[in-house]
Amino acid sequence: MNRNYYHLTYPEKIKMIKLNSRDLVKQDIAVQPPHTQQTISKVLTRWKTTHKVVCLGAGIVGGCTQVVFASKCKNHDFYVVDIDEERIKGWNNFKPNYYEPGLNKLLKTCLNKNLFFTTDFENTLKDATLIFLSVGTPTKQRGEMKGIGTNLSYIESCCHMIAKYAKNEKVIVIEKSTVPVGTAQKITTFLQEYNKKETEKENEKENENENEKEKEKEKQKKTKANCSFIKP
Secondary structure, eight states: OOOOEEEEETTTTGGGGGTOTTSEEEEEOSSOOTTHHHHHHHHHHHOOSOOEEEEEOOSHHHHHHHHHHHHHOTTSEEEEEOSOHHHHHHHHTTOOSSOOTTHHHHHHHHBTTTEEEESOHHHHHTTOSEEEEOOOOOBOOSSTTTTTSBOOHHHHHHHHHHHHHOOOSSOEEEEOSOOOTTHHHHHHHHHHHHHHHHHHHHHHHHHHHHHHHHHHHHHHHHHHHHHHTSOO
16 A cells, blocks of 8 residues: 655645645644644635545644534534543533533534544544544653643554554544644654554565465476376
8 A cells, every 4th residue: 555645744744735635644733723723624625525524632732623624514524532431421411521511512412413423443433534632742651751742642543543444545534632843754654664663564475375376387387287188
């Protein structure tokens, strides 16, 4: 499976995500500029065909953002995935752990219609068109850069799940968590290397299958040759 990866910076290139849904796009967002949701909503609204949008992380950023998107973009399906079952239950029962003015009102207009909250990463990611990374990036509590650096373990986990489960070749990934500069490039490099390894495995498997076919053909030829010497 071959993909191209682009590293875009925010905000001047946000509109480029509508230009090429064939590529995987990544954004390095350290500080979210104003009107981000409105800008992306406009892009999604202009997409005529229905797309499956997946957000990894059902926190206040991921959950609330997808509620806004789903309420404004009725022609697309939005899925929010999280490992925290209680958090997901809260959203599904109209009892999120966060308060935002008008949140429940918007939630009632789209929940279980074109907005879904789930813990099933595999089935949700496999045919996603657009993937948001909206997970926590806390300060490091141990090791190098303790108390100063950013813990990117949740981002790394998301990368592994995307690389493992996302099967759609036409996929866009937007890094929406607050992360240090350069994180998007690291994610891009990881996904490129994973894709390269998977391609090599597929090629090896194909070569093995070809070798097996050749051996089977040789075996059949020898069998026919031996049968030709047997008198009736």
